[in-house]
Amino acid sequence: MGSGTPQAEDSWTGHIPGDERDESAVASGPALRRAVQYLHTHADQPITVAELSEHAGVGVRTLQYGFRRTYDTTPLQYLRGIRLQRAHDDLAAATPGHDTVTAIAARWMFTHSGRFAAAYRRRYGCPPHRTLADYAASPVRL
Numbered sequence: 001m002g003s004g005t006p007q008a009e010d011s012w013t014g015h016i017p018g019d020e021r022d023e024s025a026v027a028s029g030p031a032l033r034r035a036v037q038y039l040h041t042h043a044d045q046p047i048t049v050a051e052l053s054e055h056a057g058v059g060v061r062t063l064q065y066g067f068r069r070t071y072d073t074t075p076l077q078y079l080r081g082i083r084l085q086r087a088h089d090d091l092a093a094a095t096p097g098h099d100t101v102t103a104i105a106a107r108w109m110f111t112h113s114g115r116f117a118a119a120y121r122r123r124y125g126c127p128p129h130r131t132l133a134d135y136a137a138s139p140v141r142l
Contacts, residue, residue: 031056032066035075043082044108049075083108084123087116091128092135101128
């Protein structure tokens with residue numbers, strides 16, 4: 001796909017001539033830690049992979065490689081896991097009748113309630129409304 005010139009190919013793949021750093025070292029070091037911290041800190045906001053890679057100071061491909069190598073997932077799947085955990089925590093601490101599954105899901109950027117419920121069920125083995133009801137009925141709240 002490119003013009004066939006080395007410069008065109010290098011720009012297409014994201015390689016910088018003379019930059020011989022090991023992609024795996026870059027992807028698993030401070031850049032990956034910055035990306036993970038950013039995801040945890042901004043999980044309640046829209047985040048793109050391009051924005052995340054810019055914040056981490058590495059290219060998109062390097063960032064994706066680092067997440068795959070270290071966490072066996074993509075950056076956005078990792079973010080989804082953070083959001084599911086936060087939604088689960090909020091559901092467990094919620095007050096039925098005051099807090100709703102829809103509102104809690106929206107707080108964590110889940111805009112499609114059916115997809116949220118399916119992802120939640122896959123991860124926690126029950127629908128989100130069950131967590132809301134079960135934790136509310138529990139006499140001990142942690």
